[in-house]
Amino acid sequence: MTATRLCAVVPIKGVVGAKQRLSAVLPAETRSALAMAMAEDVLEVLAQVPELARVLVVTADATAAALARRYGAEVTDAHAGEGHTGAVTGAARRLVAEGFGMITLPGDLPLLVPADVRRVMAAHRAAPAFTIAPARDLQGSNAIVCSPADAVPLRFGPDSFYPHLDAARRQGIEPTVVEVPGFGFDIDEPHDLAAFVARGAQTRAGRLVADLGPELSARLAAMVEREAPLMEVRR
Ligand SMILES: Nc1nc2c(ncn2[C@@H]2O[C@H](COP(=O)(O)OP(=O)(O)OP(=O)(O)O)[C@@H](O)[C@H]2O)c(=O)[nH]1
Numbered sequence: 001m002t003a004t005r006l007c008a009v010v011p012i013k014g015v016v017g018a019k020q021r022l023s024a025v026l027p028a029e030t031r032s033a034l035a036m037a038m039a040e041d042v043l044e045v046l047a048q049v050p051e052l053a054r055v056l057v058v059t060a061d062a063t064a065a066a067l068a069r070r071y072g073a074e075v076t077d078a079h080a081g082e083g084h085t086g087a088v089t090g091a092a093r094r095l096v097a098e099g100f101g102m103i104t105l106p107g108d109l110p111l112l113v114p115a116d117v118r119r120v121m122a123a124h125r126a127a128p129a130f131t132i133a134p135a136r137d138l139q140g141s142n143a144i145v146c147s148p149a150d151a152v153p154l155r156f157g158p159d160s161f162y163p164h165l166d167a168a169r170r171q172g173i174e175p176t177v178v179e180v181p182g183f184g185f186d187i188d189e190p191h192d193l194a195a196f197v198a199r200g201a202q203t204r205a206g207r208l209v210a211d212l213g214p215e216l217s218a219r220l221a222a223m224v225e226r227e228a229p230l231m232e233v234r235r
Pocket residue numbers: 010011012013014017018019020021022058059060079080081082083084087105106107108188
């Protein structure tokens with residue numbers, strides 16, 4: 001593992017407007033509850049990784065902030081309303097000033113376990129260094145480790161993995177790529193939710209979707225079938 005002490009940065013949008021891309025299959029209050037359940041699962045995992053020097057949650061949402069504090073995380077609302085990229089970039093600048101490297105991850109990784117976090121941290125080299133764990137479709141950037149924390153300009157979005165590799169190389173840093181199951185699986189679209197429901201995970205988020213019952217599974221199956229031709233084109 002790197003000698004740089006790492007702080008985990010988790011941006012959390014909060015209960016309002018969470019998981020918009022699931023609007024067709026879940027009502028707003030269920031999307032909020034699912035986002036919070038996943039965030040709590042992630043915070044619980046991070047609290048079980050003693051190799052992390054700190055955990056910093058970037059949110060302007062009171063519920064998310066209270067949850068974060070319950071798991072021993074620090075909370076900041078600086079840049080919290082500036083999108084995923086703005087929230088993480090603001091935290092990175094602060095961590096540089098405070099002498100920490102950064103591992104940033106979203107709050108919607110419902111299969112994450114402590115060993116996944118350790119694996120990504122262990123792959124990270126001595127600074128200056130950049131390590132990335134992609135989403136399973138090789139589009140998203142579900143863990144990024146960066147030391148110094150602001151060594152590479154970040155831009156999250158639906159297709160950020162390859163652009164992040166290019167961004168690191170532009171800074172003269174050869175990125176390390178680690179494919180880790182728990183980081184590969186985030187919940188963005190209905191087909192992700194369908195795959196998650198099928199896993200029957202015994203996490204907070206897993207129990208929440210199981211409690212929504214067979215209706216949800218049927219709605220998801222119909223939705224995924226409609227999406228299938230589109231998925232073929234994307235592949
Ligand atoms: N603090 C903060 N976090 C954000 C913001 N936008 C997204 N996030 C977080 O960044 C991570 C990735 O989020 P997204 O997939 O963009 O958003 P989402 O709410 O999960 O889903 P969509 O609404 O469907 O895009 C999640 O942990 C979000 O809570 C923001 O404006 N501020």
